[in-house]
Amino acid sequence: MLSSSELQALRLSLQAASLGVLLGFPVALGVAWILVKTEMRGKLALEILVSFPLALPPVITGYALLLLLSREGIIGRFLNWAFGIDLLFTWIAAALAAGLVSLPLMVRAIEVALAGVDPRLEKAARSLGAGPVRTLFSVTFPLAYRGMAAAALLGFARGLGEFGATIVVAGNIPGLTQTLPLAIFTDLQAGDDHAALRLVAISVILAAISLTIHHVLIHKRSLLRRRPT
Amino acid sequence: MTTYPIICLNLRKRFPGFQLSVDADLPAGIAAVFGPSGSGKTTLLNCIAGLDRPDEGEIRLQRQTLYSHVEGINLAPERRRVGYVFQDNLLFPHLNVQDNIHYGYKLTPESRRRISPAQLVDLLELGPLMYRPTKNLSGGEQQRVALARALAASPDLLLLDEPLTGLHLSIRGRILRYLKKIHRELAIPMLYVSHSISEVIALADSALVLDKGRQVALDEPRTLLGQSAAAPLIAGDSVENIFDVTIIERLPESGITLAALGETTLALPWTNIPVGQPVSVSIRASDVILASERPRSISARNILEARVDRVDTAGRSILVHARLEQPWISEITPDALANLNLREGEPVYLIIKSSSISLLD
Numbered sequence: 220m221l222s223s224s225e226l227q228a229l230r231l232s233l234q235a236a237s238l239g240v241l242l243g244f245p246v247a248l249g250v251a252w253i254l255v256k257t258e259m260r261g262k263l264a265l266e267i268l269v270s271f272p273l274a275l276p277p278v279i280t281g282y283a284l285l286l287l288l289s290r291e292g293i294i295g296r297f298l299n300w301a302f303g304i305d306l307l308f309t310w311i312a313a314a315l316a317a318g319l320v321s322l323p324l325m326v327r328a329i330e331v332a333l334a335g336v337d338p339r340l341e342k343a344a345r346s347l348g349a350g351p352v353r354t355l356f357s358v359t360f361p362l363a364y365r366g367m368a369a370a371a372l373l374g375f376a377r378g379l380g381e382f383g384a385t386i387v388v389a390g391n392i393p394g395l396t397q398t399l400p401l402a403i404f405t406d407l408q409a410g411d412d413h414a415a416l417r418l419v420a421i422s423v424i425l426a427a428i429s430l431t432i433h434h435v436l437i438h439k440r441s442l443l444r445r446r447p448t
Numbered sequence: 449m450t451t452y453p454i455i456c457l458n459l460r461k462r463f464p465g466f467q468l469s470v471d472a473d474l475p476a477g478i479a480a481v482f483g484p485s486g487s488g489k490t491t492l493l494n495c496i497a498g499l500d501r502p503d504e505g506e507i508r509l510q511r512q513t514l515y516s517h518v519e520g521i522n523l524a525p526e527r528r529r530v531g532y533v534f535q536d537n538l539l540f541p542h543l544n545v546q547d548n549i550h551y552g553y554k555l556t557p558e559s560r561r562r563i564s565p566a567q568l569v570d571l572l573e574l575g576p577l578m579y580r581p582t583k584n585l586s587g588g589e590q591q592r593v594a595l596a597r598a599l600a601a602s603p604d605l606l607l608l609d610e611p612l613t614g615l616h617l618s619i620r621g622r623i624l625r626y627l628k629k630i631h632r633e634l635a636i637p638m639l640y641v642s643h644s645i646s647e648v649i650a651l652a653d654s655a656l657v658l659d660k661g662r663q664v665a666l667d668e669p670r671t672l673l674g675q676s677a678a679a680p681l682i683a684g685d686s687v688e689n690i691f692d693v694t695i696i697e698r699l700p701e702s703g704i705t706l707a708a709l710g711e712t713t714l715a716l717p718w719t720n721i722p723v724g725q726p727v728s729v730s731i732r733a734s735d736v737i738l739a740s741e742r743p744r745s746i747s748a749r750n751i752l753e754a755r756v757d758r759v760d761t762a763g764r765s766i767l768v769h770a771r772l773e774q775p776w777i778s779e780i781t782p783d784a785l786a787n788l789n790l791r792e793g794e795p796v797y798l799i800i801k802s803s804s805i806s807l808l809d
């Protein structure tokens with residue numbers, strides 16, 4: 220049904236979006252936790268910093284990432300020195316781009332999820348002998364898990380559609396870094412509308428699936444009707 | 449038996465427009481914190497539990513310093529060993545009853561476990577509830593689970609924030625009996641917040657009275673009724689006599705139920721409660737009629753001979769403390785007092801209609 224190059228673009232998109240969420244989610248969780256649950260100074264600055272990818276053109280986010288990952292950049296130099304690797308123009312760079320642009324979305328969604336947990340339940344856990352970390356894992360996260368899962372899915376959906384930052388840090392190499400949006404762009408450039416539309420259809424299906432699951436998580440609705448208890 | 453612990457409180461906590469200032473050594477047993485809403489009762493509990501930090505002062509429990517401004521000590525809540533039953537229970541909604549109760553128990557080091565969940569399930573009669581989700585429990589059931597959850601961590605002190613508020617009147621008595629039972633069998637000192645003087649009298653050995661953050665009295669609950677500082681806070685609150693009784697006989701033809709209050713037999717309204725079952729009863733002080741002589745023929749079913757302990761003036765009404773086996777309170781008007789000629793130690797008859805006795809279950 221799909222050509223091997225189309226399958227590769229699909230696989231790369233899923234890989235990049237998944238790894239992006241995997242890497243971005245813990246960061247988003249940490250930031251959201253600081254913003255919601257602590258009285259730390261400089262919360263506004265932190266919030267603005269992580270929100271930049273939302274407001275700036277993705278090209279700029281990609282450019283910033285390019286500068287960080289290049290041989291002269293802090294991260295690039297460290298990775299080269301420690302492991303002898305260069306991430307630029309690999310699918311991992313595409314994943315980092317996807318994670319970075321979806322970070323502000325995930326932070327916002329996790330903030331909502333964490334703020335929905337009654338802080339007095341956390342206080343109850345503390346009075347029962349749980350330290351702050353145990354309270355987080357035994358009370359806060361279990362009560363916020365739907366919202367947190369929804370946040371991850373939102374990040375995943377955003378990562379799938381990532382274009383601007385990806386093309387800057389990962390290029391557009393078929394089979395290596397060419398994700399669905401990049402492949403669509405290439406097909407359009409080549410005037411192959413038919414090929415582009417096939418990929419558009421795949422993208423629409425993927426987006427519909429993730430947004431449906433997201434909706435179910437947010438609205439606590441089970442797709443299977445639950446028997447009344 | 450170890451010596452009974454004592455809580456030493458000496459703290460100040462400021463909020464905009466409000467300051468809590470307490471300096472009290474609370475004696476052993478059940479201590480009450482009494483005061484109108486907004487008097488700082490919950491803030492005081494939060495400071496003891498470590499959920500709020502005082503601005504200055506010291507909090508000690510037994511020999512342990514929980515907080516000391518001077519020494520720079522502020523133990524984290526999880527290291528204080530202070531159990532807390534919150535006003536609205538705050539059971540963990542993602543855990544069932546059993547897991548709620550085991551939450552604190554599992555976090556308690558084995559060497560410090562004095563109370564087992566099994567013991568609590570037995571004591572608080574939670575057996576049938578164990579595998580239920582907490583959201584399906586009634587208010588009284590939630591309250592019992594919250595109690596068990598706090599106690600399962602074997603705390604050195606139990607804080608209770610208005611545990612009867614929001615509960616249906618009829619189950620207040622049952623929770624009160626559970627609290628007494630817990631205190632008796634587990635020997636855990638309790639600090640009980642309430643805005644009902646009747647509850648305080650029924651339960652506590654001592655009461656700390658707060659008003660707008662200020663400590664206005666620290667005394668045995670009954671004596672508060674006559675104190676000028678505390679009485680205005682109580683006025684308007686109808687004083688009740690709350691007793692634990694046991695049903696001894698049901699008389700359907702007579703329309704009454706007989707119950708034992710110690711050696712005394714009380715006639716209660718007709719009820720379905722089986723013989724032998726303990727229940728709590730509440731009798732408003734204003735429903736206790738006093739007579740200086742035993743009336744010969746009267747419709748009221750209860751005539752009890754007691755002795756006058758003390759007469760307190762609380763605003764426009766008079767509270768007469770009389771003693772049988774239990775201390776009773778009767779509220780009368782100054783005019784009635786003038787007619788009765790009551791003297792301390794002299795006999796007085798308490799007259800109570802059976803219909804004035806309400807069952808608290």
